[in-house]
Amino acid sequence: MRWRWCIFIVLMLMAFPSAAKAAASGEASSEEVELDMDEYLYGHVKDSYEWHITTINGKPVSIPLPVILISKTGRGMHVFSSKHLEEGEYEGFCLAKEGRYEGKVVEMRPDGTQVRPWDFSVTKNVLGLIINSALLLFIVLGTANWYRKHDAAEEAPKGGVGIMEMMVTMVEDDIIKDCVGEDYKRYSPYLLTAFFFIFINNLMGIVPFFPGGANITGNIAVTLVLALFTFFAINLFGNKYYWKDILWPDVPTWLKVPIPLMPVIEIIGMFTKPFSLMIRLFANILAGHLMILGVVAMVFLTAKMGMAINSGFTAVAVVLGVFMDCLELLVAFIQAYVFTMLSAVFIGLSRQKAETN
DSSP, rough: OOOHHHHHHHHHHHHOHHHHHHHHTTTTTTTOOOOOOOHHHHHHHOSSSSEEEEEHHHHHHHOEOOEEEEHHHSOOOOEEEGGGGGGGOOTEEEOOSSSTTTTTTTEEEETTTTTEEEOOOHHHHHHHHHHHHHHHHHHHHHHHHHHHHHHHHHOOOOHHHHHHHHHHHHHHHIIHHHOOOTTTTTHHHHHHHHHHHHHHHHHHOOSSSSSOOOOOOTHHHHHHHHHHHHHHHHHOOOOOOHHHHSSOOSSSSSGGSSSHHHHHHHHHHHHHHHHHHHHHHHHHHHHHHHHHHHHHHHHHHTTTGOOOHHHHHHHHHHHHHHHHHHHHHHHHHHHHHHHHHHHHHHHHHTEEEEEEE
């Protein structure tokens, strides 16, 4: 029975990251503090130059991250801690309070205007990406090390190695082989990497405490890069039959000349496929985080409505939050599965052979 209680407690903590932080800081008991929903919601999912841990006695506890900038006004490279930005302007740089660069580091020109420097800072999402990638490498290399030391034909792997074997076999047999075709081994390394990269980042995004909680796969820049990898895998290695179907598809001639209607549609389709991959992953993960935060917000939004109402909504938030967090665990797997499957399907279409009559 103890392990069941442990699981229940973990789910409770995962469902209420903001509530745990607020309880530690005394915010939940303060009736004078109004909850700013925009700051509450987007403050948790957007990138930042520091990693907020909690708030104690009204003071935020954060991990300052290195800010690395190259000036566009000829002042060279600047490297400093993000805690200097809390004091306002530092070395001619500051955080923009409003406008198109809101929340980003800007450089102050002599005439008072702002310009974005070349920004190579280690932000929250960058650090989360490094941590999650290191964790994935540790898991994969640990699994490979087990196979180097054991004969899998005589000894079945157990524990984490067994789970990894099961997942690799599932992705390889159920997705890559069926969707790509005969030369699936050529694309297996990329597709397996994409699956586990997305999956582990999705899982770590659900964990409410450091080093989890970074909204990596809910960041459109990350999903854009993943979609570009699939785009290049499709179009750089597509065979001649793929390009024939793009540039000269088997349709009536009047749909190809003198107006290349179908080729234009096919070329547009080359870009809409990876675009849909990018938006699907980004939107689903971001929406999941916002929904959980919205459920938690009921605890604070009803704080001034009396103990009875607040207690009732808190109970509802607990039950609904645990349910949604369990659902997010499923979504974390499904989104990794769907991205890998669609990438494999698109790659398989680029490796098609000539039709035989």
